Amino acid sequence: DAGVTQSPTHLIKTRGQQVTLRCSPKSGHDTVSWYQQALGQGPQFIFQYYEEEERQRGNFPDRFSGHQFPNYSSELNVNALLLGDSALYLCASSSGQGIYGYTFGSGTRLTVV
C-alpha cells in the first residue's frame, strides 16, 4: 500500500522564480495538507485541501497557492521565490478531517539561491 508520494525530492531554484511541488495522497485518503519545515524548526501549516477546495489556510502570503485534483492529488505553487522559502515542504494526507492522524510524505527539499 503506497503511502504519500511527493515529487521532486530535491529542487534548486533562483530567487524570483516560481516552483510547483506535487503530492499523491495515500490510497483511500481524500484530504491533503501542506507544511513548510525550516531547518531546525517544527512544520508550519500552509493550507489544507478537501473536495478540491482550500478548506483552511495558515499564516502564509498569497505567493503560496495550491490545487487539488479530482483524484485527490495536490500541487503547491510558490511564486516570486525568496531566500527564506528554502525549506522542506511536507505533504500530509488524511481521511476526512484527519482527527485520526495524518500520513506524511518524505518531503521536497527546496533550496532558493
Place this chain on the structure above:
Amino acid sequence: AQKVTQAQTEISVVEKEDVTLDCVYETRDTTYYLFWYKQPPSGELVFLIRRNSFDEQNEISGRYSWNFQKSTSSFNFTITASQVVDSAVYFCALSEANQAGTALIFGKGTTLSVSS
C-alpha cells in the same frame, strides 16, 4: 491561541536508559487532539500516537508510553530502555477539531540522540 512547547531542544542518552520528552500545550477549546510524531533523518514524519481531550488514560505501546494530564496541559512521551534506532527528532502536535479544517500545530521538536 494554540501553542505547543517542547522545552527540550536536544537530549543525549546512552542505550538502555529511559528518557522522557516533555510537551506542554495551550488551547481554549475543550475538544482537541494531541499527537506525537517521529522524524528520522529521511525526513518523513512517522505517526506514533493520537489522544483526544476526553481520554486521559495513559497509554503504553511496547517501549513507548504517554502521560496525558489535562490539569497541567501536558502530554509527555517516555521511551523505556532506549535504543540507537530511537535517535530522531520527535514532535508533539495539537489539533482543534471544531474548525473548518484540522491543521496540526507543531512544537519545535526535541532531538534525541541515543549512543551505544
